[in-house]
Amino acid sequence: MANSVVYPEIIEMLRKHYPQLAERPLQEEIATHGEIYRFKAGKTIMDVGSYVKIMPLLINGSIKVSRENDDGRELFLYYLRPGESCTMSFTCCLMHKKSEIRTVAEDDVTLIGIPTRYMDEWMTRYQSWKNFVLTSYDQRLMELINTIDSIAFQHMDDRLVDYLQKKAQAQGTHTIETTHQEIALDLNASREAVSRLLKQLERQGRVALGRNRIDLLVKGK
DNA sequence: ACATTAAGTGATT
DNA sequence: AATCACTTAATGT
Numbered sequence: 294m295a296n297s298v299v300y301p302e303i304i305e306m307l308r309k310h311y312p313q314l315a316e317r318p319l320q321e322e323i324a325t326h327g328e329i330y331r332f333k334a335g336k337t338i339m340d341v342g343s344y345v346k347i348m349p350l351l352i353n354g355s356i357k358v359s360r361e362n363d364d365g366r367e368l369f370l371y372y373l374r375p376g377e378s379c380t381m382s383f384t385c386c387l388m389h390k391k392s393e394i395r396t397v398a399e400d401d402v403t404l405i406g407i408p409t410r411y412m413d414e415w416m417t418r419y420q421s422w423k424n425f426v427l428t429s430y431d432q433r434l435m436e437l438i439n440t441i442d443s444i445a446f447q448h449m450d451d452r453l454v455d456y457l458q459k460k461a462q463a464q465g466t467h468t469i470e471t472t473h474q475e476i477a478l479d480l481n482a483s484r485e486a487v488s489r490l491l492k493q494l495e496r497q498g499r500v501a502l503g504r505n506r507i508d509l510l511v512k513g514k
Numbered sequence: 515a516c517a518t519t520a521a522g523t524g525a526t527t
Numbered sequence: 528a529a530t531c532a533c534t535t536a537a538t539g540t
Contacts, residue, residue, distance in 0.1 A: 449528080472519090472520060472521085473520075473521065474519095474520075474521095482528080482529085483528075483529055483530070484520090484521085485521095485522085485523085485528090485529080485530080485531095486528065486529075488520095488521060488522060488523090489522085489523090491521095492521095492522075502521090503537095504519095504520060504521075504536080504537055504538080505520075505537095515540100516539100516540085517538100517539085517540080518537100518538080518539075518540100519536105519537085519538080519539095520535100520536080520537075520538095521534100521535080521536075521537095522533100522534080522535070522536090523532100523533085523534075523535095524531100524532095524533090524534105525530105525531085525532090525533105526529100526530085526531080526532105527528105527529085527530085527531105
């Protein structure tokens with residue numbers, strides 16, 4: 294690789310988005326072994342069943358993480374934002390397991406890919422790396438627990454609002470461009486249910502609806 | 515103008 | 528809340 298060229302660029306990215314990885318030698322290792330990847334919006338980064346060979350450090354854009362079960366039904370899990378990494382990849386590559394999840398670029402994405410063989414080596418060598426891995430592991434676990442009980446205990450309308458807010462946040466906008474059908478797929482619900490709930494939200498003045506677009510109007514938590 | 519795709523609605527289970 | 532069977536509305540060709 295033309296690593297001499299991207300080296301300073303990677304160091305700069307790390308400083309900006311991963312200040313907690315402050316150890317200089319670690320930064321240098323990431324810069325020498327890591328590679329910059331770019332994905333266009335909508336591109337599938339990792340699909341179910343594929344082997345994970347790099348661990349991503351997200352720099353720009355957001356990544357949608359979802360789970361797909363055996364009959365091909367999909368369920369949205371969470372968004373990954375810059376400064377975050379995919380926890381599933383830790384375990385997946387450490388254990389050489391196939392990916393259980395699918396990740397898709399929500400918008401244009403830039404990330405640093407780290408070959409998996411360095412991951413556990415760095416765990417013992419660099420304190421800040423270990424912290425980073427454990428911290429993001431913990432964060433993701435919490436996130437998952439939230440998702441689980443939102444499915445178990447929340448009603449569809451709350452899940453919908455939640456979903457819309459996360460999606461808007463992930464894209465840094467109040468206008469979401471998507472169809473009711475896609476939302477339904479993500480939430481594992483029927484299209485009609487989504488349409489009806491959205492209508493309700495519109496009547497409550499919380500969203501404005503258009504073809505292929507939903508505007509979020511309020512924020513109050 | 516016509517076909518296609520997204521969204522809205524009521525009835526049924 | 529899912530599914531069906533339409534209807535209505537927006538968009539593309």
